Amino acid sequence: MSQTPDLKGSSFTLSVLHLSDNEVEKSIQFLKKKVEQAPTFFTSAPVVINIANVAGEVDFSELKKGIKEAGLIPVGITGSKDEHTQSLASQAGFAIMSSSKPPTKASNLVPTKVVRTPIRSGQQVYAKNADLVVLNHVSPGAEVIADGSIHIHGTLRGRAIAGASGSTDAKIICNDLQAELVSIAGNYWLSDQIDSEVWQKKVMLSMSEDMLHYDILTI
Template identity: 65%
Template structure:
């Protein structure tokens, strides 16, 4: 076995901030609110900036410092329309990224489903790497369940459920009773206030369809 370093391609789920204009302070305020709503989910989160809709120059230095100030990690910039924008971003310390470079990454081979028979308590985190996750009891407020595949919760979901953590947009989350703090699929998330009230405290399934999250009640 070689003991020398190696450099290989891989894929990770990153949060992407899509900017619609060059108002940096407004974007930072938006992120600050998100971190306050779900600090465990967003704290030290790596972030990529999509600038494809931005017209005019962007204050990349200010943007980078703002991200660091709200305890997020600025990774790179995607969607640059010209070389000037790329140079401005690079000078501020951002990597220049292209979405097409990771689009052809093959999904990881799935492992056997991870089954948890006991309640997931507040402060506890369960992670099913390269697998689906089945919780046969409840997920308490302040608890977090994560899977690279889908998540099935037979009890009440009061904490956070994060499916498709490896970028699998085909993953789903099912729970017997929705009272969640946060639900996420492949980096796309909804907080409590974003859930349809008709689905609240109901048996539901969250999926990702047509570039957006979709929540449906499964109650009869």
Template identity: 45%
Template sequence: MSDHSFELKGSLFPLSVLYCQDLSAAAVKTQLQQKLAQAPAFFYRAPVVINVESVTQTPDFAAIAEVFKELELVLVGVCGASAELKKQAQAAGLASLQLSKSKTPAKESKEKETKTEAALAAPVMETKVVEQNIRSGQQIYAKGADLVIRGTVGAGAEVIADGNIHIYGTLRGKAIAGAAGDSQKRVFCHKLEAELISIAGSYWLSDSLQGEYWGKSACIGLQDDKLVLADLL
């Protein structure tokens, strides 16, 4: 008779992946400190994997792990490593993860069909409406619902929804849509100046958002697991 009090099962969790060609401990610390300064609460104790596919020098994984510990991040392991780098990472107590393989057209087509069927079967989400500005330090969460903000989301404020987020004002703080993992959700705002936007675990900080749509109305969604910006129609 099997013992169900102890089970080991495979599962998938969102992990931040660090891409950095200079993997010296000093360079990693400087770059991470700059990112953490933009959204410290979002990254607190966040699990991270380092992509070493394009690294030319041999990293000191033990020193890098100490940097992560000092900055209160969790270094899980590496991906894209050669056989030698795998050994060195494992010697430092890090896991070696596989890079996701490219999807074939047939697989992409099947996934689209599955997503469409799931969307048709999914119940209609409720909508939480907030008719005020969201000030620094405030957090609004629409659990199992879309979120509509009839005002501005200030710097240091955070709005979260399991569904879509609509902001009829300036977005200066953080907006996290699809918080329950639905990659079809989006963020809509009338003026984009965000500190951070996240959809189903994929996120961009303000420096990645500052481009064509910065300071303008925008719609942010996921395409091929990457955030994309478009006009607000």
């Protein structure tokens, strides 16, 4: 039986680089540093450029070249209502994207995935369409991923990526935060971005106003 291609809408988690000015080289060096810090997470990852806070023209051709050199895949720009700027970005090969899409909520989740053993360096555990509960530690170099929330009853020293399918309602809860990276719906903190106030504390991470937010848990 013959089949024809089909085009359907879908949603994917994309990293967004927010530019503060039109100094392209500064932004590229920032990206290269981030890729070096977490190559497993960032290498070949698609990235969208938010230029809402940029005054003046951006050299989009140079920006696209630099993003590729950093090891990322440039997808498009967002945050511009200026047709001239959008035209320049389009000529350089960027898609023009809208950020007006409402937050994606977790739905159709399947039963929680529970892991009782330690997650060791080099291991990856993924809870597809589910929450993930780890009743042990997550070692450096290990990665836990869930389309829903992640609960870690031990120490988180590796990487935790919740809301992997775009759910902004996802949470990360861990008994001892010492993570290499935490991410919810594509918004992330590397270890050097995590506030020292919450380091080695029992913490809940969540999303608020499109930014990561933390609460120290006292129980």
